[in-house]
Amino acid sequence: MTDSTVQHNEDKRDVTFRVHRFNPQVDSKPYHDDYTIKIEKGITVLRALNYIKEHVDPSLTLRAFCQAGICGSCAMRINNMSKLACTTQVWDELDKAREPGVIKVDPLRNLPLIKDLVVEMDPLVGKMEHYSNWIDSKMPEEQWGKKEFLVSEEEFVKYDKATDCILCASCVSECTILRANREYVSPAVLLKSYRMNVDTRDASHDLRLAELVKDHGVWDCTHCYRCQESCVKHIPIMDAIHGIREDAIERRGVKDTSGARHAEAFMDDIARKGKLVEATLPIRTNGVGWTLKNLLPMAVKMVIKRRTPPPPPLVKASKGIEKFREEFREMSGHVAKDHEKKSGE
């Protein structure tokens, strides 16, 4: 290619934006409006929506600020995926449209709706506060400004990528746990918590971790990876979540919380049989009392519907379990060595 920058595609197309509308003052429920405008190649979804607002329907309501992908204001669901409108090309979305020539635009999910494409951000700020998403400096405030902490490049790299987060809440919107439980800590807050916890200048690591292992915390994630897939800054959010979990087990032990015990029970089953012994999993995770109190009614229903998992003695070890156990032992050896190395540093 000689010079791609001088190329200019005059291509123009009619594009329909099917935009979510809701004004709580007049509408009993949300609906969609279609706006069809002529668009040339190279235009972002935000510019198209701004054009509609300025020239077609000034009541269309959305947030936008920097228009350069750094402030995080204009996150919305475009063709059923949360992303920034300002960095999304209309042409790219046309390729993904379910209905030819129609781009669907909706507000973020998992946050209360205010109007059209605008959602309430306060719950996210509240969680940042709840999980102390700030550095609590090891240096007393009176001494600030005199000399730098010395931080190596390796230490910086641990949180470098995590500090790319612009709190656009795309991950919050795509999170499958939040859809079931809005009290869940949420991926962005886990990422920020991780960023604080690996910073050598911070003094509140243990306190933050103690909060993270409680209900609605780090153990509620089901590893669906939607947060990471939707991250507009391509941050490996799941690495951060796994990082917090490993840290929690290392510092607080496996007996500490139901999440850790659940993980341990999983590992035991896999090592012994190569599959799960589901019938006793709740007891091993949460104890007999909790299981009787919370799961007995469901167990009764399961018996009536003949949907109970097989009793433990009937769970036979998988084929080839011997070879697997060997590999498992080897793997565990590596992990143990890694840990030794880490604690020796």
Added chain:
Amino acid sequence: MKLFDIVIVGGGGAGLYAAMEAMKTNPGLNIAVISKVYPNRSHTSAAQGGANAALANTAKDDSVELHIFDTIKGSDYLADQDAVEVLCSEAPKIIRELENMGTPWSRLDDRTIAQRPFGGAGRPRCCYCADKTGHTILQTLYEQCLRKGVQFFNEYFALDLALDGSRSKGLVAMNIKTGRIEPFHARTVVFATGGYAKMYWNRSSNAAGNTGDGQAIAYRAGIPLKDMEFVQFHPTGLRKSGLLVTEGARGEGGYLVNALGERFMSRYAPEKMELGPRDLVSRSLETEILEGRGFDSPAGKYLHLDLRHLGADLIKSRLPQIREMCMYFEGVDPIDDPIPVRPTAHYSMGGIDTDNFGRTVMDGVYAAGECGCVSVHGANRLGGNSLLDILVFGRIAGRAAAEEAGSFDPAPITEAEIAGKEQELRSYMKPSGHYERYGTLREELGQTLGQNVGIYREASKIEKGIEEIAALKERFTHVRVFDTSDIYNTNLIQVLELRNMLDLAETVAAGALAREESRGSHTRTDFPVRDDGNWHRHTTFTLEAGRPKLGFKPVTMGRYELQERTY
């Protein structure tokens, strides 16, 4: 009646630092930050390159003295030298303070904060975190404000100061989420609303909301503005969007190249080349384009910023956001292709006239950051000095407000005052006599400013600009807000922002016409030389009978005598 000791308007770097420092100075005070966006959205986040401080980590022979001299020379000797001394001597302390509270920084091998070369600086002095320095500083300040329990009123749009005789008793603001107009009784008000360069609209690198709200509110209340004609054009805006490619890209070694393949900066700044000061580099690009050595495209003429020789590794590690932006907005990967650029309105040196403590002429009203004008940047700001300015003077204004909040008891903001405001805003929604669309007016304002009050200026053009701005103001009286709802009415907000830009545009043009010389970012083709005899002074603008009344203020000199400015 709820009474605040301090109400800070704006939640960017200056506002947040002011809030933190005020709480530190006197934890007993009742402090509020009101902001039209969530603070972490503020435009501080867009500052990519870094903040200058003579830490002498990278160049051991750097010093505060050298930083002071570079800044004064960069300002074309219009900066007040005592203010520059405050800025530069506070710099190392404030960068270390930011570091101590948890801001991430790129590091050198000896584990100290890394520094890179920046335009107009004699040493590599710009402290950075990759190309996201403003973003990480803003995040850290917001986090620390949450830690300290600062009260935030997010998504509140400041409307006007409420006056008690000759002083302020607070302000009225609209809660964007409800549409309600609410009184904020305050002993002191600190304006930290950022710059006004978005008035150049499509020829601006600024966020949509950098509409000079604080300056316009102060101006309407009779507080003078200063040096408004000085608007900095950044040399390397992306061709299509005007979005910014950081000076750090040239700091890392990028070349500027014209259509003939020449590194044309050798003509204008043979010594510093691409790292000349911004005003000079912007003029150089504009001249290359005017003299026909630019590239042509339907989106306008442009030049190349070439990073290819830096290699993929460096581009990926030091300039990752820039690379992403080029791919999103221009479809160009700087690893493989040069970046199409042209100058874009970027920074406003002018602002609310303040002293070295952020005080304005009105008791109880302060300003800091790009919103204020101390002045430390004079006729041209150096790259890396804007983040520094908002931090240093944000902190100073916060401390001054906390110390001076005292026990003044403002009279209540009356129901009638609130009702009057409500009526005024509602009037934009009336169909009769209201038919103009704000989008059109806004675009035309940007166009006339770009053409007539842009990089190269001359009397006849500026006069044309003044006429056109006046005509736009007349048309604005017929502007219509079509969205009549209370909740989250962005149609109304954007109309109010346009009003602020129109008020300020008049002062920019008035200053540009009055100042018959060329200094820093202000270049008059009909007066191409700096005229120290007549114009080594600040301009001020006070609203009188609906028009800006021009005044003057002397420049505070110090140990640096006026010199010719060459690079």
